[in-house]
Amino acid sequence: MRSDPPTERIAGRAAQPDEATARRRAGAIAGHRADEAQARLALGADDERTATTGLGALVRMGAVSAGDLERALATGGPGLRRRAAELAAAAVPGDAGLDAALVHALSDGDPLVAEAACFALGERAQGMETAQVSGVVGHLSSLSAQHREPHVREAAVAALGAIGHPGGLPAVLAALGDRPTIRRRAAVALAAFDDDDAEAGLRRCLTDRDWQVRSVAETLLDLPPT
Numbered sequence: 144m145r146s147d148p149p150t151e152r153i154a155g156r157a158a159q160p161d162e163a164t165a166r167r168r169a170g171a172i173a174g175h176r177a178d179e180a181q182a183r184l185a186l187g188a189d190d191e192r193t194a195t196t197g198l199g200a201l202v203r204m205g206a207v208s209a210g211d212l213e214r215a216l217a218t219g220g221p222g223l224r225r226r227a228a229e230l231a232a233a234a235v236p237g238d239a240g241l242d243a244a245l246v247h248a249l250s251d252g253d254p255l256v257a258e259a260a261c262f263a264l265g266e267r268a269q270g271m272e273t274a275q276v277s278g279v280v281g282h283l284s285s286l287s288a289q290h291r292e293p294h295v296r297e298a299a300v301a302a303l304g305a306i307g308h309p310g311g312l313p314a315v316l317a318a319l320g321d322r323p324t325i326r327r328r329a330a331v332a333l334a335a336f337d338d339d340d341a342e343a344g345l346r347r348c349l350t351d352r353d354w355q356v357r358s359v360a361e362t363l364l365d366l367p368p369t
Contacts (some may be wrong), residue, residue, distance in 0.1 A: 174200030191220035209238040221253040228259035236270025254292040265302030284314035304332025323353040330359040
């Protein structure tokens with residue numbers, strides 16, 4: 144029997160998925176088949192894309208836990224950490240370990256992870272103890288003023304608005320001096336604070352250089368557009 148030409152043998156080998164790809168596919172299929180064991184096998188893979196697929200499969204079948212997200216935040220690659228932070232926003236509230244992992248993620252070297260952690264903490268704060276909320280607000284306030292990436296500062300301001308804790312008001316007011324996108328976010332966030340300083344901040348926004356900042360303030364103050 145004549146063997147296949149070398150080019151056909153090479154093409155045949157290329158058509159075969161490598162181990163990582165095969166494992167990733169198996170993890171994705173597991174989510175549709177409610178195969179938790181296979182999904183967790185994918186989640187434990189060294190390949191980050193496979194691990195992220197495994198996490199998504201667990202979410203699809205409703206089997207992901209706060210512990211899964213906490214471990215992904217602590218040990219995963221940037222993509223897995225980011226996905227875990229995003230999912231944590233809707234996870235069972237009141238899990239102190241997960242909340243602590245998200246606070247730690249605020250200082251993540253990947254800005255997209257820090258941004259996702261801001262959003263998650265803003266969503267989860269209602270389920271926290273009062274002292275813990277104060278701590279989260281402190282971290283977000285620092286981030287809103289100091290982070291090098293504008294989109295992280297903006298996410299921190301948005302989270303402070305979502306929480307509405309009085310301790311976050313000074314940081315939101317300070318953000319009115321940042322770039323336009325952050326000033327807009329800060330103007331929206333001021334609606335969460337029932338405070339004379341918050342109203343005064345909105346009135347300052349009426350003369351902002353950016354028309355969208357002015358528009359937000361006009362809407363929140365129930366004024367006719369200029």
